Amino acid sequence: MSIAQKIHLSEPQFNRLSKVIYDRSGIHFPEAKKYILESRLSHRLGELEMEDFDQYINYLTMGPYQMDEFQEMFNRITINETSFFRNDAQLGVFERRILPEIMERRTNKRLRIWSAACSSGEEPFTIAMLLHRTLGVRLPDWHIEILGTDISEKALNVAHDGLYSQYAMRQTPQLIKDRYFKDEGRNFRLSDEIRTMVSFERHNLKDRLAAKRHGTWDIIFCRNVLIYFDDPMKEGVLKMFHDQLAEDGTLFIGHSERIKDLNHGFEALPIPEGFCHQKQDYIASQQGAAA
Ligand SMILES: C[S@@+](CC[C@H](N)C(=O)[O-])C[C@H]1O[C@@H](n2cnc3c(N)ncnc32)[C@H](O)[C@@H]1O
The missing domain is CATH 3.40.50.150 (Vaccinia Virus protein VP39)
Structure with a gap:
């Protein structure tokens, strides 16, 4: 599978993933922002050679690399918009x-x-x-x-x-x-x-x-x-x-x-x-x- 391919995030998968993210960081992803997780994390799934989000959520929550993967995920899903002398x-x-x-x-x-x-x-x-x-x-x-x-x-x-x-x-x-x-x-x-x-x-x-x-x-x-x-x-x-x-x-x-x-x-x-x-x-x- 190409790492550029977008992988579908189903509603149950989105509910699970957004809960994991919320529990860890307090970041609240409403349903309307599902596309952000889908687009930003599809590439990561590709890198990990994973076929679907169920696999990824298990890896994130149960795998031996979960701490590292949380970091990797936050690097990708946070909105880092800023500038010098803002406001x-x-x-x-x-x-x-x-x-x-x-x-x-x-x-x-x-x-x-x-x-x-x-x-x-x-x-x-x-x-x-x-x-x-x-x-x-x-x-x-x-x-x-x-x-x-x-x-x-x-x-x-x-x-x-x-x-x-x-x-x-x-x-x-x-x-x-x-x-x-x-x-x-x-x-x-x-x-x-x-x-x-x-x-x-x-x-x-x-x-x-x-x-x-x-x-x-x-x-x-x-x-x-x-x-x-x-x-x-x-x-x-x-x-x-x-x-x-x-x-x-x-x-x-x-x-x-x-x-x-x-x-x-x-x-x-x-x-x-x-x-x-x-x-x-x-x-x-x-x-x-x-x-
Ligand atoms: C839009 S930026 C704001 C940057 C700067 N404060 C400004 O106003 O220009 C939001 C930042 O919050 C960080 N962030 C989101 N959730 C966080 C959390 N639970 N703990 C610490 N930082 C978090 C993101 O990584 C991101 O860099």
Whole structure:
């Protein structure tokens, strides 16, 4: 069988496969997205010389290589769409409002930022460039930790290489391109001064224990991934962020993500373009102090 051939994913097979994916990652594939699994995984079945999806699901769930195969599958089925300087207005709120406020409170000059579900690194590297630009010569006075995590190893490998296409740069201001990238013709290479500010690790947002091991963060970015989850998974992830965020920390989510009606302990700040949230208890304590 040719590895390019599309293999039919029947409804019962889709139900089984989407449940396995959901249980492992929280990613919810509605029936309307069946074609994504069919088209992206048919090629994998071809590589494994498998005739149908029943065989693949058994291999995925029962075979000796199941952990490796889950990774392989997530490399193929996740949507890794991202870019540098994605949502400029929101980043402006981060740079000009949230960052100066928290830096003033951090007299120990330590700051920890987590970019959760960072895909190929454009988001945490953008955060690093903003910090580099904001702090300038004061940067060495600070101990700054920026961690980018994602479930897809393939996406993280791009981040490790630090080499980006024109497409990834489509929203990057020219001044930033000139300052932090080397134009290598087809691609742009990110400078070492920014690359070394960020570390990367594979992490599944379902894994609360691993998140706990990373300790407490001052700022968490988790943008454009909650849209792939259903409400119980969103609540679980938001509660995990609540546990891992400092009392006065801030959570940034994607502009199309609505979490208002869910149970998580966060409250949105009244900045329409910010899509940023702080803990309800912290906001209440601030309001109490101001009254
Ligand atoms: C559309 S990208 C968003 C990237 C970046 N945050 C942004 O806004 O530009 C969504 C990312 O979420 C990751 N993802 C999906 N489910 C995940 C999970 N359970 N744990 C960790 N990452 C996940 C995907 O691999 C993908 O790279």
